[in-house]
Amino acid sequence: MLVQDDLLAPEVLADPYAYFGRIREEDPVHWNDRWGGWLVTRYEDVVAVLRDHDRFSADRMASLVLELTPQDRDRLSLLINYFSKWLVFTDPPYHTRVRMLINKAFTPTSVERLRPRVRQIVDELLSQVAARGHMEFIHDFSFHLPVIVISEYLGVPPEDREQVKEWSDETSRIFFIRADEPDRRERSQQGLQRLLEYFEPLIHDRRRHPRDDLITALVQAEERGDLLSHEELLATCTVLIFAGHETTTNLLANGLVAFMAHRQQWDLLRENPSLIRPAVEELLRYDGPVKATFRWAKQDSELGGKAIGAGDRLLAVLAAANRDPRKFQRPDELDIARTPNPHVAFGHGIHICLGAPLARLEAQEAFLALSQRFPHIRLADRPLEYHRTIVARALKELWVEW
Amino acid sequence: MARRLRIWVDYDRCVGSGICVLTAPGVFRLNEDRQSSVVDPAGEVEEKVLEAAQGCPQTAIFVEDADTGQRLFPPPELA
Numbered sequence: 001m002l003v004q005d006d007l008l009a010p011e012v013l014a015d016p017y018a019y020f021g022r023i024r025e026e027d028p029v030h031w032n033d034r035w036g037g038w039l040v041t042r043y044e045d046v047v048a049v050l051r052d053h054d055r056f057s058a059d060r061m062a063s064l065v066l067e068l069t070p071q072d073r074d075r076l077s078l079l080i081n082y083f084s085k086w087l088v089f090t091d092p093p094y095h096t097r098v099r100m101l102i103n104k105a106f107t108p109t110s111v112e113r114l115r116p117r118v119r120q121i122v123d124e125l126l127s128q129v130a131a132r133g134h135m136e137f138i139h140d141f142s143f144h145l146p147v148i149v150i151s152e153y154l155g156v157p158p159e160d161r162e163q164v165k166e167w168s169d170e171t172s173r174i175f176f177i178r179a180d181e182p183d184r185r186e187r188s189q190q191g192l193q194r195l196l197e198y199f200e201p202l203i204h205d206r207r208r209h210p211r212d213d214l215i216t217a218l219v220q221a222e223e224r225g226d227l228l229s230h231e232e233l234l235a236t237c238t239v240l241i242f243a244g245h246e247t248t249t250n251l252l253a254n255g256l257v258a259f260m261a262h263r264q265q266w267d268l269l270r271e272n273p274s275l276i277r278p279a280v281e282e283l284l285r286y287d288g289p290v291k292a293t294f295r296w297a298k299q300d301s302e303l304g305g306k307a308i309g310a311g312d313r314l315l316a317v318l319a320a321a322n323r324d325p326r327k328f329q330r331p332d333e334l335d336i337a338r339t340p341n342p343h344v345a346f347g348h349g350i351h352i353c354l355g356a357p358l359a360r361l362e363a364q365e366a367f368l369a370l371s372q373r374f375p376h377i378r379l380a381d382r383p384l385e386y387h388r389t390i391v392a393r394a395l396k397e398l399w400v401e402w
Numbered sequence: 403m404a405r406r407l408r409i410w411v412d413y414d415r416c417v418g419s420g421i422c423v424l425t426a427p428g429v430f431r432l433n434e435d436r437q438s439s440v441v442d443p444a445g446e447v448e449e450k451v452l453e454a455a456q457g458c459p460q461t462a463i464f465v466e467d468a469d470t471g472q473r474l475f476p477p478p479e480l481a
Contacts, residue, residue: 051418051436100424108480109456222431340414347415349436356459 005034013386016291016393017332020320029304035390037313039292040305041320043327043344045304049295049316051349053091056295056314058351060089060175063296063313072185079174080190082196083284085235088243088351095350098236100230101221105153105214108357114149118362121148122369130373134380137398142252145362150244153358154237155213157207160198167194168242175391192238199237214240240355248291248359250394252366255280257398258287259367260379262334269336270371279336280363281343284322286334288345291319291393318344374402406468407451409443415462422463426454430463438462446475 004012004019012019024041032039037339040049049056057063061084065073073080083089087098104110125144129135151161170191173184181187199215206216207223218236221227228236246320259266269279292315297308322343323331326385346353353359372375380399409429418436422429428445430438443451455463455475464481465474473481 096420096424100421103421103457103459107456108461108476112480191431266453342414344417344419350418350420352419352459354459 005032005392007032007035008388013388014384016319017287017323018304020291020317021323024317024320024324029306031306031310032315033133035313035315037296037315037318038303038308039315039320040303041317041324042304043321043324045350046316046318046321046344048303049314050293050344050347050351053350055301057091057298058095058295059084059091060090060294060296063294066311074330076185076189077355078196079185079192082192082231082235082238083174085232085282086239087354088234088239092350093334098228098232099350101353102214102218102240103354105217106354106357108360111358114153114358115361115365116215118145118149118151118338118365119369121145122365125129126369126373134401137256137400138168138253139397142249142256142366142398145361146244146248147368148180149357149358149362150241153214154240154244155202155211155215164195164198164241165245167191167198168238168245171195171238171242172246175389183315188345195233195238195241203233203237213267227393243353243355244358246392246394247289247355248352248362250392251284251363252358253395253398254287254289254393255283255363256370256377256400257369257379257384257395258283258334260377260400263335265336266371269367270375273368273372275336276368278341278366281341282334282336282338283363283367284345285328285341287340288318288322288343289393290345290391292317293347294391310363312394314388318347363396377402404444404448407443407448407474408466408468409440409451410464411438411440412464413437415460416458417460417462419459421457421459422454425457426450427441430454430480443468 016154020041023039028042029045030039040046049267060081065080087095125141129140147161147165170187174188202215203219206219210216218233222230222233269275295314295316297310297312299310301308322345325331346356377400382399385396387396416437418432420432422438423432426446429440429442429451433439433442445474452475455465461476461480467474
């Protein structure tokens with residue numbers, strides 16, 4: 001029924017909502033031969049897949065290993081070893097143990113204490129560009145905010161932030177940027193290697209000189225012996241720095257584009273700052289930073305009338321679920337007062353984004369400040385181009401003026 | 403005598419992270435939709451109940467003093 005099966009085609013990258021929306025209405029659990037797996041697009045089915053971690057595994061490395069030759073497995077052994085300890089790619093019981101260990105640091109209550117500092121960083125970043133009258137929003141603002149916040153929280157010194165960000169970007173090539181790049185696995189492993197080499201002495205330092213930061217807390221968990229191994233500690237440092245980078249950047253950029261296309265909603269927020277919490281939830285639903293999340297079937301099952309075979313790959317298309325008219329009224333409209341708003345932008349089930357409370361807080365502070373300080377902000381007359389990735393909804397640049 | 407608690411879950415927010423069940427298994431259980439449900443509000447000491455409510459990434463768990471109606475969690479700024 002569908003001609004286009006290239007998930008990286010220009011029109012799919014430009015408007016995934018039209019493309020995945022059509023699949024949702026015509027063939028909601030859809031086999032995509034080119035990607036080699038099922039696209040799951042209805043809200044109900046997406047939630048069913050994400051909450052059933054017994055049937056649908058998040059262990060992406062187990063799936064990747066099957067695709068590799070023995071030689072490639074050897075060559076990529078470091079990458080496989082550490083990625084298989086990244087929370088996002090693991091199943092219980094490992095996931096349960098490590099998630100419960102670090103969950104306390106990322107609860108809404110814990111991150112609320114960071115709000116004054118986040119507000120200050122937002123203010124400083126906006127003050128640097130205020131007189132200029134224009135900025136490239138990602139380079140000048142939305143890239144820096146999450147990097148500074150997670151770096152400070154973890155305990156990465158300010159002078160190392162940019163370098164760490166580069167290695168983190170390299171590491172992410174395997175799943176985010178340029179999904180069709182031939183040497184992306186090697187580059188990803190090299191980036192990871194640099195990150196591991198970077199964190200090793202930092203961990204060593206915190207062992208001797210504990211500080212009030214997350215690395216120290218993780219080191220202390222490792223020292224108890226039964227909670228976290230050394231490799232798990234390193235893996236967790238790298239996943240936290242990585243996850244704290246790109247996604248919030250994209251939430252801010254996508255959110256601003258959404259506001260600029262719905263000017264009356266921007267004005268509504270400006271006049272009613274108390275709407276900021278539901279507003280951020282609506283930005284997450286309307287055009288969140290993650291289009292889809294990966295699972296594979298551990299056993300034969302049925303989903304939306306289709307027979308899913310053991311070993312089959314699935315993409316739970318969050319972007320389609322969040323616009324499902326069966327779940328949301330007027331799904332293609334931005335309505336910052338929408339309540340309730342049970343979107344799946346952060347996922348669902350045990351893998352619900354660990355950093356969600358922090359991302360929410362950063363976005364709340366960013367859009368409050370932007371709407372108050374730059375009420376007349378508008379998009380510059382430049383085309384919007386998105387990175388070639390199946391998973392992330394990531395603009396290359398976003399030029400704005402005021 | 404420990405005070406009686408009124409505990410409920412906002413089903414528009416609950417995503418079934420399971421964290422409350424792991425923190426206070428005597429109070430919370432995942433139902434057939436894999437959302438949290440309160441099986442026994444007196445199934446754990448108050449400290450554990452509040453830890454479970456605070457641990458929820460979605461702030462989906464509400465706790466009150468059952469006799470006075472005083473809200474124990476979440477505070478207004480998180481509700």
